[in-house]
Amino acid sequence: MGDAPLTGLLATLPLPTLAIDTAQRIVALNPPAGRLFGVAVVNRHFTTVLRQPVLVRAIEACLKDDTARQAPYLKRTAGRDGTYDVHVQRIGADRPVVLSFQDMTQHTDAGQMRRDFVANVSHELRTPLTSLMGFIETLRGAARDDASARDRFLGIMEAEAGRMNRLVGDLLSLSRVEADERVRPTDALNLTDVLQTTLRNISPLADQAHVEIMADVPSQPLRVLGDGDQLQQVFANLIENAIKYGGDHQRVQICASTETYDRTLRAPAVQIDITDSGPGIAPEHLPRLTERFYRADSHRSRAMGGTGLGLAIVKHILNRHRGRLKITSEVGKGACFTVTLPLDMGEDS
Ligand SMILES: Nc1ncnc2c1ncn2[C@@H]1O[C@H](COP(=O)(O)OP(=O)(O)OP(=O)(O)O)[C@@H](O)[C@H]1O
Ligand SMILES: [Mg+2]
Numbered sequence: 001m002g003d004a005p006l007t008g009l010l011a012t013l014p015l016p017t018l019a020i021d022t023a024q025r026i027v028a029l030n031p032p033a034g035r036l037f038g039v040a041v042v043n044r045h046f047t048t049v050l051r052q053p054v055l056v057r058a059i060e061a062c063l064k065d066d067t068a069r070q071a072p073y074l075k076r077t078a079g080r081d082g083t084y085d086v087h088v089q090r091i092g093a094d095r096p097v098v099l100s101f102q103d104m105t106q107h108t109d110a111g112q113m114r115r116d117f118v119a120n121v122s123h124e125l126r127t128p129l130t131s132l133m134g135f136i137e138t139l140r141g142a143a144r145d146d147a148s149a150r151d152r153f154l155g156i157m158e159a160e161a162g163r164m165n166r167l168v169g170d171l172l173s174l175s176r177v178e179a180d181e182r183v184r185p186t187d188a189l190n191l192t193d194v195l196q197t198t199l200r201n202i203s204p205l206a207d208q209a210h211v212e213i214m215a216d217v218p219s220q221p222l223r224v225l226g227d228g229d230q231l232q233q234v235f236a237n238l239i240e241n242a243i244k245y246g247g248d249h250q251r252v253q254i255c256a257s258t259e260t261y262d263r264t265l266r267a268p269a270v271q272i273d274i275t276d277s278g279p280g281i282a283p284e285h286l287p288r289l290t291e292r293f294y295r296a297d298s299h300r301s302r303a304m305g306g307t308g309l310g311l312a313i314v315k316h317i318l319n320r321h322r323g324r325l326k327i328t329s330e331v332g333k334g335a336c337f338t339v340t341l342p343l344d345m346g347e348d349s
Contacts, residue, residue: 002027002028002042002043003019003021003027003028003096006019006027006028006096007028007029007030010028010029010030010033010098011030011031012030013030013100014032015032015100015101015102016029016030016032016033016035016036016037016100016101017029017030017032017033017098017099017100017101018030018033018037018041018098018099019091019096019097019098019099020046020059020063020096020097020099021096022063022094022095022096024045024046024047024063025043025044025045025046026041026042026043026044026045026046026049027042027043027096028042028096029041029042033101036075036077036101037049046059050073050099052073052074054071054072055071055072055073055086055088057071058070058071058086058088059088059097059099062088062089062090062097063090063097066090066093068087068088068089068090069087069088069089070085070086070087070088071085071086071088072084072085072086073085073086073101080105081105082103082105083103083104083105083107083108084101084102084103084104084105085101085102085104086099086100086101086102087099087100087102117292120292120293121167121171124167124293124307124308125164125167128160128161128163128164129160129164131156131157131160132157132160132161135153135156135157136157138153139153159305162305163305163307166305166307167307167309170307170309170310170313171309173233173309173313174292174309174312174313174316177230177313177316177317177320178316180320181316181319181320182320183320184225184320184321184322185225185226185227185230185320185321186225187225187226187227187228188223188224188225188344188346189223189224189225189226189228189231190221190222190223191222191223191224191226191231191256191270191272191341192217192218192219192221192222192256194226194228194231194232194235195215195217195235195254195256195272196217197232198232198235198236198239199213199215199239199254201232201236202236202239202240202243205240205243206243206252209243209244209248209249210248210249211243211246211248211249211250211251211252212250212251212252213239213251213252213253213254214251214252214253214254215253215254215255216253216254216255216256217254217255217256218256218257218258222256222258222270222343223343223344223345223346224270224321224341224342224343224344225321225342225344226321226341227317227320227321230317230320230321231317231321233313233314233317234314234317234318234339235272235274235339237310237311237313237314238274238314238337238339239252239254239274240310241310241311241337242274242275242276242278242335242337243276244304244306245276245278245279245297245300245301245304245335246276246277246278246279246334246335247278247279250276250277250278251276251277252274252275252276252277253273253274253275253276254272254273254274254275255272255273255275256270256271256272256273257270257271257273258270258271258343259271262340262342264324264340265322265323265324265340265342267342267343268342268343268345269340269341269342269343270340270341270343271338271339271340272338272339272340272341273336273337273338274336274337274338274339275334275335275336275337276334276335276336277333277334278334278335279331279332279334280329280330280331280332280333280334280335281296281327281329281331281335282296282331283329286327286329289311289327290311290312290314290315290325291312292308292309292312293307293308293309293312294308294311294312295308311325318339318341321341321342322341322342323339323340323341323342324339324340325337325338325339326338326340
């Protein structure tokens, strides 16, 4: 049966809301609450539906003393844990108590992400810092008069300080990219030039690792609206990764091609594939690679001085450019990172 006028009133409210009468039965609920608890809960005793002690106590207390209360409520829907703030208030003396459920899940998730991020940054900085402090102590004490040990230790200290410097640089870069993620770039530039400059800058690294870079880039200009420095950063990180993780003495292929219509971008697009022939990446890592500090092989990545922020920066830059990153890989058969960017057709198109 339920309470029809009350049901009509609750139906006007956007939050999941339900009413419990003085006999402690659920007498009305609106469609959002129906989706949360099922419509069959009408006329049931509220404790059979809302079983969590804190909320149950708040409702009982409110029915007794007419004072509004706030209580938390956890509910698992569609495989996800949801956190709600429930406002419990009586309409009036001898009238039902109304509960409205405010979904705090995103808020809680954002808080958790912020805490994780701070914990990660601290941990990443602490490791090289601890090592630096250890070496300073050794240089002051045991290795004071040992010239060869001193040289070796200073070399390690330089590398550790370099790692900290890279980490801080990447963090600043990430926060800058995030800050202007919603500002679309307006400069028209030729992606071929960006790729050539990146390849020139990276060639010493490739030579050092005896990696042969094969570039297959069309000779006609590839016009995109973009931020040249940021796009260079994208390709530098992807090519650097291919060199670092693909292993020495291999081949890295860079291939650019255009398509007249990309279905996801709904526009003409340019696609750049960066393919290595290294060990590849196991499927369970693929969806997480663009998370901050995520490393597929953390020991190897750290040993190479990686911060684990490169692909997170790439993803943000591509978002800003309305572009996409696709990663495909089979273990043992190398990896392919595909960047897709919308082509700028100019004003005459
Ligand atoms: N071509 C690749 N082959 C195999 N693994 C890769 C490849 N590219 C990236 N990875 C894996 O993805 C992880 C994340 O890469 P990302 O560029 O974000 O960080 P990084 O290279 O460790 O650090 P940074 O780019 O800041 O120097 C790497 O640590 C590595 O484990
Ligand atoms: Mg990298």
